Amino acid sequence: MEAKIGKFFESVGSFFSGGDQIPWCDRDVILGCEREVAEASDGGSDERKNESIMRLSWALVHSRQPEDVKRGVAMLEASLTNTSSPLEQREKLYLLAVGYYRSSEYSKSRQLLEQCLEIAPDWRQALTLKKTVEDRIAKDGVIGIGITATAVGLIAGGIAAAFARRN
Numbered sequence: 001m002e003a004k005i006g007k008f009f010e011s012v013g014s015f016f017s018g019g020d021q022i023p024w025c026d027r028d029v030i031l032g033c034e035r036e037v038a039e040a041s042d043g044g045s046d047e048r049k050n051e052s053i054m055r056l057s058w059a060l061v062h063s064r065q066p067e068d069v070k071r072g073v074a075m076l077e078a079s080l081t082n083t084s085s086p087l088e089q090r091e092k093l094y095l096l097a098v099g100y101y102r103s104s105e106y107s108k109s110r111q112l113l114e115q116c117l118e119i120a121p122d123w124r125q126a127l128t129l130k131k132t133v134e135d136r137i138a139k140d141g142v143i144g145i146g147i148t149a150t151a152v153g154l155i156a157g158g159i160a161a162a163f164a165r166r167n
Contacts, residue, residue, distance in 0.1 A: 022098060022129070025062035033059045053079065054091070061099035073099035090119045094126055101129065106137045 033056035040049040053075065060072025076096045083089045093116040100109035113130040117123065 021132070022101070023062055024064055025059045027063070027065070030056070030059045030063060030068060057092075057095055061095050061102060063102075066103065069099050069102045073103070086119050090116050090123070090126075093119070094123075094129070097126070097129060097133075101133055101136075106133050109133050110137070 033052065037049070037052040037056050040052040044052075057072050057075050057079075060068045060075065063069055063072070073096060076092050076099065080089070080092050080096070083092060093112050097109045097112040097116065100106075100112065110130060110133045113126050113133065116126045117130070120126065
């Protein structure tokens with residue numbers, strides 16, 4: 001019985017905390033990636049520079065800082081237009097989807113994941129993130145309905161109390 005109660009509270013906590021499995025990135029990793037991009041820009045090959053920028057973009061969209069996430073999204077959007085390889089486009093679309101998910105723009109994230117899955121329909125990472133995004137959209141809908149129902153209940157209760165006072 002105690003295990004069932006513990007599981008219940010864990011699931012409720014997971015419902016309100018989000019409970020996604022997407023990794024976070026620390027500030028020191030981002031700083032290391034920024035140094036790597038600067039070094040690659042100072043004389044490295046274009047391939048090395050592009051790889052460094054991809055690593056920095058990955059680190060930024062996985063950051064806990066909203067300004068880092070926005071910066072990562074902007075970098076990825078800017079680089080998406082000159083992507084020739086389908087594999088590279090898939091990676092950038094996925095990272096953009098992560099960035100939009102982290103920014104709570106779930107419908108944009110889902111749209112990018114669908115584009116990503118057109119390129120690679122069986123890509124497990126994208127499928128997992130898509131399910132996480134869809135779960136989050138559903139959860140936000142449930143919370144919205146709950147807030148609306150509470151507001152309607154409070155208004156109805158206030159009206160009923162006002163009528164009861166008059167009589």
